[in-house]
Amino acid sequence: MPHSPHFIDHIQSCLDDFIDKRHTILADISADATPLITHSREFLRGGKRFRALFTYWSWQGITEISGTNSLPSAVAYPSEPEAVDPANSPNYSAILQVASALELFHAAALVHDDVIDNSDTRRGTPAAHLRFERLHRDGGWRGDPAEFGRASAILLGDLLQFWSDELFSDGIHELSDPAAARRARAHFNQMRTDVGVGQYLDLLEEHVWGEAAHEEQLERSTRVLVYKSAKYSVEAPLLIGAALGGASAAAETALSAFGLPLGVAFQLRDDLLGVFGDSAVTGKPSGDDLREGKQTVLIALARRTMPPAQQRAMDDLLGNATLDESQIVQLQNAIRESGAYESVEKMIEDNVERAQRALHAAPLGAESVRQLAALAHRVTQRVF
Amino acid sequence: MPHSPHFIDHIQSCLDDFIDKRHTILADISADATPLITHSREFLRGGKRFRALFTYWSWQGITEISGTNSLPSAVAYPSEPEAVDPANSPNYSAILQVASALELFHAAALVHDDVIDNSDTRRGTPAAHLRFERLHRDGGWRGDPAEFGRASAILLGDLLQFWSDELFSDGIHELSDPAAARRARAHFNQMRTDVGVGQYLDLLEEHVWGEAAHEEQLERSTRVLVYKSAKYSVEAPLLIGAALGGASAAAETALSAFGLPLGVAFQLRDDLLGVFGDSAVTGKPSGDDLREGKQTVLIALARRTMPPAQQRAMDDLLGNATLDESQIVQLQNAIRESGAYESVEKMIEDNVERAQRALHAAPLGAESVRQLAALAHRVTQRVF
Numbered sequence: 001m002p003h004s005p006h007f008i009d010h011i012q013s014c015l016d017d018f019i020d021k022r023h024t025i026l027a028d029i030s031a032d033a034t035p036l037i038t039h040s041r042e043f044l045r046g047g048k049r050f051r052a053l054f055t056y057w058s059w060q061g062i063t064e065i066s067g068t069n070s071l072p073s074a075v076a077y078p079s080e081p082e083a084v085d086p087a088n089s090p091n092y093s094a095i096l097q098v099a100s101a102l103e104l105f106h107a108a109a110l111v112h113d114d115v116i117d118n119s120d121t122r123r124g125t126p127a128a129h130l131r132f133e134r135l136h137r138d139g140g141w142r143g144d145p146a147e148f149g150r151a152s153a154i155l156l157g158d159l160l161q162f163w164s165d166e167l168f169s170d171g172i173h174e175l176s177d178p179a180a181a182r183r184a185r186a187h188f189n190q191m192r193t194d195v196g197v198g199q200y201l202d203l204l205e206e207h208v209w210g211e212a213a214h215e216e217q218l219e220r221s222t223r224v225l226v227y228k229s230a231k232y233s234v235e236a237p238l239l240i241g242a243a244l245g246g247a248s249a250a251a252e253t254a255l256s257a258f259g260l261p262l263g264v265a266f267q268l269r270d271d272l273l274g275v276f277g278d279s280a281v282t283g284k285p286s287g288d289d290l291r292e293g294k295q296t297v298l299i300a301l302a303r304r305t306m307p308p309a310q311q312r313a314m315d316d317l318l319g320n321a322t323l324d325e326s327q328i329v330q331l332q333n334a335i336r337e338s339g340a341y342e343s344v345e346k347m348i349e350d351n352v353e354r355a356q357r358a359l360h361a362a363p364l365g366a367e368s369v370r371q372l373a374a375l376a377h378r379v380t381q382r383v384f
Numbered sequence: 385m386p387h388s389p390h391f392i393d394h395i396q397s398c399l400d401d402f403i404d405k406r407h408t409i410l411a412d413i414s415a416d417a418t419p420l421i422t423h424s425r426e427f428l429r430g431g432k433r434f435r436a437l438f439t440y441w442s443w444q445g446i447t448e449i450s451g452t453n454s455l456p457s458a459v460a461y462p463s464e465p466e467a468v469d470p471a472n473s474p475n476y477s478a479i480l481q482v483a484s485a486l487e488l489f490h491a492a493a494l495v496h497d498d499v500i501d502n503s504d505t506r507r508g509t510p511a512a513h514l515r516f517e518r519l520h521r522d523g524g525w526r527g528d529p530a531e532f533g534r535a536s537a538i539l540l541g542d543l544l545q546f547w548s549d550e551l552f553s554d555g556i557h558e559l560s561d562p563a564a565a566r567r568a569r570a571h572f573n574q575m576r577t578d579v580g581v582g583q584y585l586d587l588l589e590e591h592v593w594g595e596a597a598h599e600e601q602l603e604r605s606t607r608v609l610v611y612k613s614a615k616y617s618v619e620a621p622l623l624i625g626a627a628l629g630g631a632s633a634a635a636e637t638a639l640s641a642f643g644l645p646l647g648v649a650f651q652l653r654d655d656l657l658g659v660f661g662d663s664a665v666t667g668k669p670s671g672d673d674l675r676e677g678k679q680t681v682l683i684a685l686a687r688r689t690m691p692p693a694q695q696r697a698m699d700d701l702l703g704n705a706t707l708d709e710s711q712i713v714q715l716q717n718a719i720r721e722s723g724a725y726e727s728v729e730k731m732i733e734d735n736v737e738r739a740q741r742a743l744h745a746a747p748l749g750a751e752s753v754r755q756l757a758a759l760a761h762r763v764t765q766r767v768f
Contacts, residue, residue: 026581030607032588033581112542116535141591143677143703148591151500154538155584158496161542162576165549169569185553192546197410197417200539204416207525207532223414293527319527 007056008049014100015044018167036156039131043107043160046123050379051106051237052099054259057371058241059095062251064365090176095244097171098184101164102237108160109195115153116203117292118321124283129153175244183243191236198227205295210315214304221300229270230263234379250363257358258372265351265380268344271296276332276341287328293319297347302340310334352380391440391480392433398484399428402551420540423515427491427544430507434763435490435621436483441755442625442639443479448749450630474560479628481555482568485548486621492544493579499537500587501676502705508667513537559628567627575620582611589679594699598688605684613654614647618763634747641742642756649735649764652728655680660716660725671712677703681731686724694718736764 004010019040026033113119114127121127126134133149141148168188172181202224212220238259242252273282274289275298282288289296299318303311314334317327335341359372388394403424410417497503498511505511510518517533525532552572556565586608596604622643626636657666658673659682666672673680683702687695698718701711719725743756 022577025577029578029581029611030585032585036581036584112538116538118531136591139592142593143591147502148587151587152584154496154500155580155587158541158545159577159580161545162573162580166573166576169553169573173566182557189546189550189553192550193406193409193543194413196539196543196546197413197420200420200536201414201416203532203535203539207520207527208523210526227413 007053010096011049011052011100011103012045014096014167015103016041018100018104018163019044022163035132035135035152036159039128039156040107040160042125042131043111043122043128044104047103047106048379049103050375051102051233053375054234054237054372055099055102055241055244056095057368057375058238058255058364059091059245060241061362061364061368061372062242062245062247063089063091064368065363066246091174091244094171094174095241097167097174098240098244099237101168101171102240104160104164104167105192108157108164109199111153111157111160113199115150115157116199119284119288119292121284124279127153128156132156172244177246180244180246184240187236187239187243191232191240194227194236195232198224198229198232202228202294206293206319209293209295214300217295218297218300218304221295221297224295225264225267225271225297226260229267230260232263234263234266235259248363254358254362254364258355258362258376261351261358262355262376262380265348265355268297268348268351269380271298272341272344272348275335287323287332290318290328290331291321291323298335298340298344301343302335302338305338305340306334310338348380352376392436394480395433395436395484395487396429398480398551399487400425402484402488402547403428406547419516419519419536420543423512423540424491424544426509426515427495427506427512428488431487431490432763433487434759435486435617437759438618438621438643438756439483439486439625439628440479441752441759442622442748443475443629444625445746445748445752445756446626446629446631446635447473447475448752449747475558475628478555478558479625481551481558482624482628483621485552485555486624488544488548488551489576492541492548493583495537495541495544497583499534499541500583503668503672503676505668508663511537512540516540556628561630564628564630568624571620571623571627575616575624578611578620579616582608582613582616586612586678590677590703593677593679598684601679602681602684602688605679605681608679609648609651609655609681610644613651614644616647618647618650619643632747638742638746638748642739642746642760645735645742646739646760646764649732649739652681652732652735653764655682656725656728656732659719671707671716674702674712674715675705675707682719682724682728685727686719686722689722689724690718694722732764736760 004013019037022040023034023037026037110122111128114122115129119127120130129146129149129152131149132152133145135152136143136145136148168185172184175181175184201220205220205224209217235256238255239252242255247255271289271294274284274294274296275287277284277286279286285291299314303314306314314331317323317331320327323331355376356373359369359376362369364372388397403421406424407418407421410421494506495512498506499513503511504514513530513533513536515533516536517529519536520527520529520532552569556568559565559568585604589604589608593601619640622639623636626639631639655673655678658668658678658680659671661668661670663670669675683698687698690698698715701707701715704711707715739760740757743753743760746753748756
């Protein structure tokens with residue numbers, strides 16, 4: 001554990017320690033296995049860590065008011081650093097491991113996601129499958145480098161999934177309250193099923209769109225957004241944190257009332273960035289969602305208000321992996337003119353407002369409310 | 385729970401119940417998600433269940449002699465059915481769930497494995513990715529059916545992994561001894577890392593072979609066999625079962641001394657079947673390992689004794705996905721003539737003998753020794 005007072009540094013350190021131990025295990029099997037470690041490390045650096053932060057501040061918020069946690073108020077970026085003394089809270093190490101496990105899980109999900117989407121860039125650097133493909137090319141090995149890359153990334157994602165589960169189990173095992181451990185695991189289980197199903201429905205939409213009526217398509221796109229992202233990225237980390245703190249059912253409901261609209265707003269922002277975002281901000285090529293043909297709420301809203309000829313023109317371009325810059329601009333303009341951009345901005349605003357109202361009504365400690373409010377602002381404006 | 389006295393029927397029933405509950409969860413999200421359930425069910429039917437049986441008889445063997453289990457001797461195929469009364473053993477339900485979780489994990493591994501190997505057939509029926517590909521074709525959907533199939537299978541494998549972990553956790557949570565639960569989880573964790581790394585090394589061998597000297601290649605192929613299969617398929621299920629029964633470290637060592645050589649023999653048999661096997665027995669096309677270019681111990685041994693010209697002829701054909709029947713026969717003959725077939729048969733015999741000796745020296749109940757000996761015979765002769 002470094003001497004930093006920042007929670008996110010503790011997360012990095014927890015992940016580094018965990019991977020160091022796996023490095024030893026893998027190196028004992030074969031030096032050939034070490035690329036699995038090298039790439040794990042790279043994918044576990046950086047990232048916004050907001051899943052871990054939601055877990056942490058939710059736990060803090062619950063324990064602050066129940067008086068079970070005497071931690072002076074641990075510190076999340078960007079507030080002022082204050083000393084965290086883990087010895088003050090017997091459960092701090094458990095929370096740290098669980099929060100790190102969610103980051104590990106997310107890294108696993110991204111590795112598989114990039115294989116599924118044939119996405120070559122992640123956080124501005126090559127996706128895992130491309131790194132293994134390069135290893136193959138550099139070695140001048142036999143067979144198809146791209147196939148080796150994809151297969152290796154599937155296995156790397158699997159390992160990261162196993163390890164996230166391992167770290168999660170280690171964490172809840174250290175909790176002093178076994179009922180809290182069980183509840184946290186139940187939320188973790190539900191999160192994994194939700195996101196797996198959400199990803200499948202997302203994939204399905206890329207292949208079946210164009211058949212549903214406008215309202216039905218909007219409903220389908222909203223369902224994907226809720227399961228693949230809102231629940232997974234925001235609500236579940238909050239509920240896991242709350243469970244770790246021994247939250248009541250009422251407190252969990254209050255956290256859902258905050259987390260679900262916030263998660264919706266978060267993903268709507270992501271959808272806007274996927275179409276209009278600057279690649280320097282997103283770490284993905286501009287207009288990436290258009291090339292992938294993602295059937296987002298934004299697209300469903302745009303299609304609903306466009307004249308039929310423009311709809312057809314948009315549909316002809318969507319999902320074409322070879323769209324050039326001018327076609328991307330053409331689509332961006334059409335979506336903007338449809339009014340969908342503004343509608344989505346308005347939806348984000350409404351959802352953030354609803355989330356903030358729910359947050360202030362939730363039975364959480366004052367410092368945690370302040371931190372969660374700041375976090376809510378950051379994840380929906382992407383000011384990370 | 386059905387009224388059958390057979391343990392393997394209880395396994396099927398446990399898996400069916402588990403999937404029924406996931407069906408409810410998925411159907412509540414969207415009817416579109418149900419193919420994930422349909423295919424899960426299909427992949428969880430049949431199979432040899434020997435991982436579950438190793439777990440069961442190892443647990444029985446330990447508890448029989450420690451007197452913590454008053455079960456009259458539950459029943460595994462093909463011995464005579466006797467009544468199992470779960471009420472007699474407070475941990476029976478825990479063992480059943482853990483053993484079922486290993487079968488669920490195996491189904492997950494096979495789904496990803498078939499994507500990685502581009503393998504179209506599994507247990508004589510279409511692999512998961514082909515089933516999703518067919519769903520796409522039948523629906524006349526947009527985009528590439530094969531890509532949809534592969535992406536869906538990655539997600540299905542992920543879900544099955546999450547679920548295996550969920551069922552495993554449910555199982556050990558029911559154990560009366562928390563130390564046994566921790567120990568079982570440690571073995572489960574190790575098993576998952578071992579098999580993930582073993583699969584990566586296996587994949588690597590398909591791409592880097594031909595560079596190592598004969599002895600080094602044999603060592604590399606043996607390492608893949610040990611991690612991908614011997615530990616995963618036999619040793620780990622035995623150790624998990626032993627841990628569930630509260631086995632001592634000495635008892636675990638004794639079970640490893642049985643399980644590891646047996647696992648080696650099991651995989652050597654699999655390697656022979658992968659080259660010479662009848663597709664009616666293996667559920668895979670004949671000569672499948674040759675088309676995939678698997679660098680098995682069998683191949684390493686064959687190469688070592690072949691004259692250089694024949695080596696080159698074999699190497700030119702290995703890993704060619706389009707090998708025809710006559711080329712397969714040509715390779716089969718060359719391998720047989722090299723003496724490698726006989727050498728592998730001898731290695732199987734030696735390993736089985738070593739395993740049986742270790743089994744009879746292990747501190748296990750007599751009935752379990754009898755059952756494990758029969759199981760050892762079946763998995764190395766494939767008389768299922």
